[in-house]
Amino acid sequence: MLAWRIRSKWARVTELEQRLARLRGPVPPRRHNARTIAALTGNPGCTRRAVLDSAGVDKQRIAAHVGFPAQSGQSRFAIARGNVFEAQVKADGAAELLRLLRERLGLPIPEVSYDDLDTPDAPDGPDGPEARHARSRELLTGAAGRADAAGLLFDHPLLRLDVAGQPVYLEPDLIALQVEGRFHVVEIKSFAVIDDQADPAKVSAAATQAAVYVLALRQLLTEAGHDPELVSHNVVLVCPRDFSNRPTAALLDVRKQLGTLRRQLSRMARIDALLDQVPEALSFDLAPDTAGAPTRTPAELAAALAAVEARYAPECLSACELAYFCRHEAAGATAALGKSVREELGGIESVEVVLALAAGDRTPTEEQAEAAALLRTAARLRAEALS
Amino acid sequence: MSTLTALARAQALATGAAQPIATVRHLHLADRPLVFVPLTMAGEANAPLAALVGADPEHPRLLIVPQPRNRDQRFAFAAALAAELLPYVDGLRGVAEAVPIDRGRDVRHRYVDAPQLLVPNAAGISFVRLFGRSTRFRRTDGDYPVHPSVPLLGRWLTFLADRAEHPGSSTLLAMTDALTLHWATGQSAMEDQNLAALLGWISPPPGVSGVVAAAEAEDPAIWPPAGPVTDPGFDNERLAPAIAAYEAALDDEGARLLAYAELERLLRGQLQPTWELMWRGVALLRALPPGARVEPRWAADRDAFTDYANYVESEESYPQPRRDGAVAAAQRLDRLERAQASYAAQRAYDDPLVMAGHRLTGEAFAGVVTMAKPDRVDDTGKRPVLRPRIMVLTSDPVLMAPGAALYSPARPSQKGTVVFVTPAPDGAKTEVVLELSGGMGRSLTPPPGSVPEVGERITYTTLSEAYRPGASFPAREETPWTHGGPPTDHVPTERDATEDWS
Numbered sequence A: 001m002l003a004w005r006i007r008s009k010w011a012r013v014t015e016l017e018q019r020l021a022r023l024r025g026p027v028p029p030r031r032h033n034a035r036t037i038a039a040l041t042g043n044p045g046c047t048r049r050a051v052l053d054s055a056g057v058d059k060q061r062i063a064a065h066v067g068f069p070a071q072s073g074q075s076r077f078a079i080a081r082g083n084v085f086e087a088q089v090k091a092d093g094a095a096e097l098l099r100l101l102r103e104r105l106g107l108p109i110p111e112v113s114y115d116d117l118d119t120p121d122a123p124d125g126p127d128g129p130e131a132r133h134a135r136s137r138e139l140l141t142g143a144a145g146r147a148d149a150a151g152l153l154f155d156h157p158l159l160r161l162d163v164a165g166q167p168v169y170l171e172p173d174l175i176a177l178q179v180e181g182r183f184h185v186v187e188i189k190s191f192a193v194i195d196d197q198a199d200p201a202k203v204s205a206a207a208t209q210a211a212v213y214v215l216a217l218r219q220l221l222t223e224a225g226h227d228p229e230l231v232s233h234n235v236v237l238v239c240p241r242d243f244s245n246r247p248t249a250a251l252l253d254v255r256k257q258l259g260t261l262r263r264q265l266s267r268m269a270r271i272d273a274l275l276d277q278v279p280e281a282l283s284f285d286l287a288p289d290t291a292g293a294p295t296r297t298p299a300e301l302a303a304a305l306a307a308v309e310a311r312y313a314p315e316c317l318s319a320c321e322l323a324y325f326c327r328h329e330a331a332g333a334t335a336a337l338g339k340s341v342r343e344e345l346g347g348i349e350s351v352e353v354v355l356a357l358a359a360g361d362r363t364p365t366e367e368q369a370e371a372a373a374l375l376r377t378a379a380r381l382r383a384e385a386l387s
Numbered sequence B: 001m002s003t004l005t006a007l008a009r010a011q012a013l014a015t016g017a018a019q020p021i022a023t024v025r026h027l028h029l030a031d032r033p034l035v036f037v038p039l040t041m042a043g044e045a046n047a048p049l050a051a052l053v054g055a056d057p058e059h060p061r062l063l064i065v066p067q068p069r070n071r072d073q074r075f076a077f078a079a080a081l082a083a084e085l086l087p088y089v090d091g092l093r094g095v096a097e098a099v100p101i102d103r104g105r106d107v108r109h110r111y112v113d114a115p116q117l118l119v120p121n122a123a124g125i126s127f128v129r130l131f132g133r134s135t136r137f138r139r140t141d142g143d144y145p146v147h148p149s150v151p152l153l154g155r156w157l158t159f160l161a162d163r164a165e166h167p168g169s170s171t172l173l174a175m176t177d178a179l180t181l182h183w184a185t186g187q188s189a190m191e192d193q194n195l196a197a198l199l200g201w202i203s204p205p206p207g208v209s210g211v212v213a214a215a216e217a218e219d220p221a222i223w224p225p226a227g228p229v230t231d232p233g234f235d236n237e238r239l240a241p242a243i244a245a246y247e248a249a250l251d252d253e254g255a256r257l258l259a260y261a262e263l264e265r266l267l268r269g270q271l272q273p274t275w276e277l278m279w280r281g282v283a284l285l286r287a288l289p290p291g292a293r294v295e296p297r298w299a300a301d302r303d304a305f306t307d308y309a310n311y312v313e314s315e316e317s318y319p320q321p322r323r324d325g326a327v328a329a330a331q332r333l334d335r336l337e338r339a340q341a342s343y344a345a346q347r348a349y350d351d352p353l354v355m356a357g358h359r360l361t362g363e364a365f366a367g368v369v370t371m372a373k374p375d376r377v378d379d380t381g382k383r384p385v386l387r388p389r390i391m392v393l394t395s396d397p398v399l400m401a402p403g404a405a406l407y408s409p410a411r412p413s414q415k416g417t418v419v420f421v422t423p424a425p426d427g428a429k430t431e432v433v434l435e436l437s438g439g440m441g442r443s444l445t446p447p448p449g450s451v452p453e454v455g456e457r458i459t460y461t462t463l464s465e466a467y468r469p470g471a472s473f474p475a476r477e478e479t480p481w482t483h484g485g486p487p488t489d490h491v492p493t494e495r496d497a498t499e500d501w502s
């Protein structure tokens, strides 16, 4: 009985893997990182995104091929500044960081040992991500069992998280700090905190990314039989202070982000349910020729995209590579004007219907009745004031 | 977002052009606004890269920082900006008017004009605030001396940025905010933050629909972003090599001048399109007639300007603190809330289209006076008082209950108390009986015109324009210990003056 259950689960997993591979085509899945995983929470209701991300499809290339390239790229000035700042915080065994943790956050860190878990090898090098992850796991779980009060800093641990049934290695530029038996994730960002205030959008993006690490670290400890609560939901955010290069630190509660992330990951873990809604033959394979140029027509790929339901909202523009395609597709939908606009229009989906109801040219259905009355009054009042 | 504005967005999308959501201009537009388009260096903390500034659309002044990480060059930029802004501010202090106070027993003086700084978007306002913060504590002596104009610039920029948080103020405006206050586009509020796209909807080129114009405006190669953040493609492909060329040429005078000129050319190319959009926006706003209550709000701006100009000149004056003390912060919040309420009421009073939004939500109704008893006297009290009653017939939804106090833009000083609300005999409309008080003089016969007559179209609303007294707060020196105790005066320290800017 038991053997049968295991086999059937196994069969389902491989079947799912095959299905996802077919969706993706014969290319390696796009590698996730904390930023892309954090972005998954941007529009949790969107099936299109969940399916493409689960399969590891390169959305950027697809978008470009169907004629709606994403505006992307980061300024090299920003990248350079970020690297300089991070290196500075971590210099001399993270001396600067330790001073901050003691002074600003009052963490009792009498003495600290510093472990750089980075290996000269790239994650795909001879060591491989599995080996590096194993080493991180060994050190981190080893530390979790220790009761001594001395602090431990782990630089570059390689963590792992399951996304849609696939292990994803996270190579964070973060430090996990253990103090008094509890782990804190330290996230280093290069946006400025001026007079104790920072751009809320940037802080919230940093919080979501840090939450990805918290989740991965908790998963690692759980698998080794430890209490996941050993990883604090308070992360340490380190940013440049005021207009200087000197760092400042703050504790950030990421419980809310953890919740959102867990929900989205479990939705993707049930990806087979979502796949039941899409055609069996569907594929986003670009089928590149020997020179790497896609051989499938843009129209074919656009049709493939259209076969999976999307839920476009203006927020997609800053969160998903397919935004311009989906926006174009959503033209004429009230949701494309913003969630609040759609709500104010009584939840009616199409602009055309809204205007017809407002003009009294269309008989409302029963559930549209209330919205229609409001829209008719609104149209009358607008016309009256503008006449 | 109200249903009325949401409907306007839907209409804009269907017609391909932005739709008006105001019939009058709700902000003051100066005769000579100072337009300021700043750019920053990506990744740095509000480090200036370049700007176009000026009050003359034909002759903007271009300021650039050839090595944006160089501290001295940043302060040179600040001094150059000060050389534009400070004379502009000073030029508005020529003429003052006498304003009676204390029931006419005294007068005070206020300038007849005030500065108006226009930036492209909300991020431009943040730039102004942070640039003010990074310059106002600097010293003209000591370790890192700056030009005397730099800290003064910082204080004025901080004044403008603080004022910009005051609802209804017009001294520092983001063009995107100014335009979206008057037009609804067929795109989302988020996309409206792009000035080029927004203007694509409001005034598309002839024969082009708003959707097409807005889509084109999103291509950074055609329309560089309105800043302060630059386009990453521009940074990587053009700016970085040009800065590198400048750095490589430092020892060679001729090559350096060439490299400088090239940087100027590149940065002007990024700024000029936005500069032109700014003046297109100014022209569109200027074409709208100002609302009746815009001038009194501008007078409040002029009061604030006069006060601050006098303070800056006084002996005991300090730059604004990094953060407000507890009492000052609470007072400020209270002030902003009251300003918000009266600004909302004033806009509705000034503009039937804004009032229409309140009619839709049941905060106002408009109708026709069907009955009036202008000389009705209430003699149940100690002394008889004039309490006319009128009946208004309206097709608007009426959500007010008997006892509610209403006001009419036509007679702002008169209160109408709801007596009855009854469905009209035809079923579709509503009859409202109101009892009027105030605004009719002291005798028992109302002066002509002070009571609405039968047949008059009239609007009543719960929004009141009446002065709202502020909440009372402990004096600064009595700040309770729970709120940090009395704050000390913020005298800038050596540390403030020399803080890093890297």
Ligand code: SF4
Pocket (backbone or CB within 6 Å): A043, A046, A047, A048, A049, A310, A311, A312, A313, A316, A320, A321, A322, A323, A324, A326
């Ligand atoms: S852009 Fe499209 S695919 Fe991406 S989240 Fe939005 S709706 Fe989904």
